[in-house]
Amino acid sequence: MNSIYGNIDDLYLFFCVVEEGSLQKASAKLHLPISTMSRRLSLLEQRLGFRLLEKRGRELVATESGDITFSSLQSVMEHLEYAFDDIQTQTQLVSGTIRLALPNNFYRTFVAEVVEQFIETYPLVNIELMLSQDLSSPASDRDLAMTFDLSGMEGMVARPLFxxxxxxxxxxxxxxxxxxxxxxxxxxxxxxxxxxxxxxxxxxxxxxxxxxxxxxxxxxxxxxxxxxxxxxxxxxxxxxxxxxxxxxxxxxxxxxxxxxxxxQSYLVYRARKYQPKALSLFIDALISAARTIEDETPIIDGETSNSSS
The missing domain is CATH 3.40.190.290 (D-Maltodextrin-Binding Protein; domain 2)
Known part of the structure; x- marks a missing residue:
């Protein structure tokens, strides 16, 4: 489909760069050379007659006009991604990359077993783990974080774990x-x-x-x-x-x-109407495994403790 916007791939390139925060990360996600992406985005800006992206420090961010364009496109692009996810589901394909940030002890307690089983069950899924106490808010729709501290996580979905x-x-x-x-x-x-x-x-x-x-x-x-x-x-x-x-x-x-x-520990991710299938299945697996830990909650004074620190 050609128009003032070029083809729909150019719009998706722009959408991906904004979501990932850099040409390099978007290039890795889409498996395209940075030079090709830069050239196509420049041509898109020429056709539109305004800048979509600008450098801010080391990051590549949307301009004010780019923000407006991104907001207008977001729903359409998410529906397209959902449609392809749905096609994959219908053909029994569960694939994609999931990024999970969590403390070391969470991994050793129950997450390692979930990850190993999930990869065995869904061999087309890649999982990237970051073991650290210093967690940041999930940046993309395929990012998850496990934490006891919800500060800075405003606007995210926080599912109780244990x-x-x-x-x-x-x-x-x-x-x-x-x-x-x-x-x-x-x-x-x-x-x-x-x-x-x-x-x-x-x-x-x-x-x-x-x-x-x-x-x-x-x-x-x-x-x-x-x-x-x-x-x-x-x-x-x-x-x-x-x-x-x-x-x-x-x-x-x-x-x-x-x-x-x-x-209370939480599994945190971005709110989205249509979650990628691999992510939804992985979230379900983590929450199911966490329930086995929750069932072991100690007893104080004859009652299960529900106080919060």
Whole structure:
């Protein structure tokens, strides 16, 4: 179909560059040379008589006119993508690339098994994993993130995965050096090992908030296994998930009448009317696997804990 816009491929090139944020990423996605894409986009801008894209730092972003064009095209392009996804579904083909960002411990807990099974079931699907505590908001319609923290995720779909009860732990070596920890003040004054820089800890008794303490991190490591090892070596105290610590009998729970509350984890992705088939199936597989973890939620005071930190 030729018109002032050229052909529909040129419009899709523009749409893809805006979604991916750079010619290089769009080139990799579409398997086209950067020089070819640049030339075709320049010709499209000449035909339209206005700029669609501009450099902003290292990123390639839409101009004001480009934003208007993108918004006008978005629904049409998504319907086209959905139509092709539907064709693939009808021919029993599930394919595409899915990107998932998640903490290391999520991967070891249950995601690794889901990924391995999914790739075996759907060999045309590629999955790219980024194991990190420092998560950013999903950038494209094939991006997923797992997180306890929804800040900065406004406008995204957040599906609950599992809740994790956290209590306070240390080692006998630390208590021998530091002394007993029997009050909330002593807990606050101890040497803390944290997974992030958030130094405000909410202390619960049952389902009631006792106090919010400001702790002094001795060490910050964005991996819960590394935090556990540091506690085992007598470096301080930490808030750790009860379920994970069942096998670490050398760690000592402290002030067992108190806990940090139950942290809720989420699977986050962009809201979209028509999800790619591979993504929808992968989301279902992750949520189904997470339910097996949720079923193991510990009991406090005779009731399942539903408090939040």
């Amino acid at each position: 809740s994790s009860l956290h209590q306070f732990y240390t080692s006998q070596a630390y208590l021998d050096r530091y002394g007993p920890i029997e009050t909330v003040k002593q807990l606050a004054d101890a040497d803390w090992i944290l997974t992030d820089r958030h130094s405000d800890i909410t202390v619960y008794q049952g389902e009631h908030v006792v106090e919010v303490i400001k702790v002094k991190p001795k060490l910050v490591i964005n991996d819960i296994n590394a935090v556990t090892r540091a506690v085992e070596k007598g470096m301080g105290v930490a808030s750790l998930p009860v379920r994970k610590l069942a096998k670490h009998l050398e760690l000592l729970p402290i002030m067992e009448q108190f806990h940090r509350g139950t942290r």
